[in-house]
Amino acid sequence: MHYAIVVEKAENNYSAYVPDLPGCIATGATIEEAEQEIRDAIELHIEGMIEDGLPVPQPTSIVPYAEITV
Secondary structure (H helix, E strand, O other): OOOOOEEEEOOOOEEEEOOOOOOOEEEEOOHHHHHHHHHHHHHHHHHHHHHOOOOOOOOOOOOOOOOOOO
16 A cells, blocks of 8 residues: 655654554654654554554545646
8 A cells, every 4th residue: 555645844853644544643853764754653553453453544645746936
């Protein structure tokens, strides 16, 4: 499965979350670290849902980019 990941710059680090998996968040000192941490978090989040007998949401978010010139 391919889940969309959103990485945002925070004051002193980066935070990441997965729109299709509410509560699945991570942070990192760099973008790369935040991306790795959220990948690990996704795996743990899904494993926990399966262990708890909860349905795992299918990925539905689409992350297109809009290129603009100003």
